[in-house]
Amino acid sequence: MRLNSFSFRVRYGETDQMGVVYHGNYAQYFEMGRTEWLRALGLTYKGMEENGIILPVISLQAQYKKSAYYDELLTIKTSLVKTPTVKISFDYEIYNEKKELLVTANTVLAFMDAHHQKPIKCPDYILEKIQSEH
16 A cells, blocks of 8 residues: 655754653654645545544554664654555654664554544545545
8 A cells, every 4th residue: 555754853852861762652653644644645634523523543563673862863654554444544653864663653543523533434535535546
């Protein structure tokens, strides 16, 4: 499925005293990857929310292989696992400037009706955007 790459620099506040990225910050990095993946399709979280759709994370799994450090330029590669249904799943790989793989991860999100707080199928307009990329 479609792959999107996005680069960003580690900020000081994301690290511990040793200059190593705190593990909890990776969830935000994955969100950045998802957001940019959607943006590359012409979709935004804001637009989905305006249409009454929210996407809560229901699962996050990460495997930490090497540390990321303050001021490193990281690249996150985000890919869609399969065509979404009620859930949408993304895989991630984060690399440093030396092209070393630091982290792999997967998140699963559920499409929810924001007003009724009930699961819904992936809206057709989102499926059309995804399928037009093939």
